[in-house]
Amino acid sequence: xxIEAKILINQPAVKEVLEWIDSYPDAAKAYRAALKKxxxxxxxxxxxxxxxxxxxxxxxxxxxxxxxxxxQIQPVGAALKNKGVLPQAISFITTMLTHYTKYQNDNVKHHxxxxxxxxxxxVSMTAIMMKYIKDRLG
Numbered sequence: 001x002x003i004e005a006k007i008l009i010n011q012p013a014v015k016e017v018l019e020w021i022d023s024y025p026d027a028a029k030a031y032r033a034a035l036k037k038x039x040x041x042x043x044x045x046x047x048x049x050x051x052x053x054x055x056x057x058x059x060x061x062x063x064x065x066x067x068x069x070x071x072q073i074q075p076v077g078a079a080l081k082n083k084g085v086l087p088q089a090i091s092f093i094t095t096m097l098t099h100y101t102k103y104q105n106d107n108v109k110h111h112x113x114x115x116x117x118x119x120x121x122x123v124s125m126t127a128i129m130m131k132y133i134k135d136r137l138g
Contacts, residue, residue: 008120009035013127020134024061030054038119045108048119051126052104058130062137073097079137096129
């Protein structure tokens with residue numbers, strides 16, 4: 001079963017990311033590549049891998065590092081704490097990032113067992129996390 005790409009790309013969170021993502025060229029390239037692949041019904045591994053790369057690139061740019069996404073979770077939490085973000089919000093975003101990377105590693109990167117039904121959730125979560133991180137730390 002295919003996801004209607006127009007519906008996905010017209011989600012408010014996704015549209016909002018597209019409004020500012022070009023300020024982060026590496027993240028923009030990966031994000032737009034992911035949406036293009038999804039719109040061409042290339043759901044599997046590459047599109048979702050590009051989604052992960054987009055958030056990883058955004059965080060790398062904001063944090064000024066070259067670390068992998070997994071190795072950015074604790075520093076992102078610390079940076080949010082330094083900005084005075086509530087502990088529950090920090091826990092929420094770091095927990096989401098932890099599960100996001102685990103899902104990616106277990107089902108996309110190493111085993112290619114991605115469930116097409118999860119694509120919409122991953123795209124939405126990526127947009128929401130990217131917006132939050134950009135708004136708080138960017």
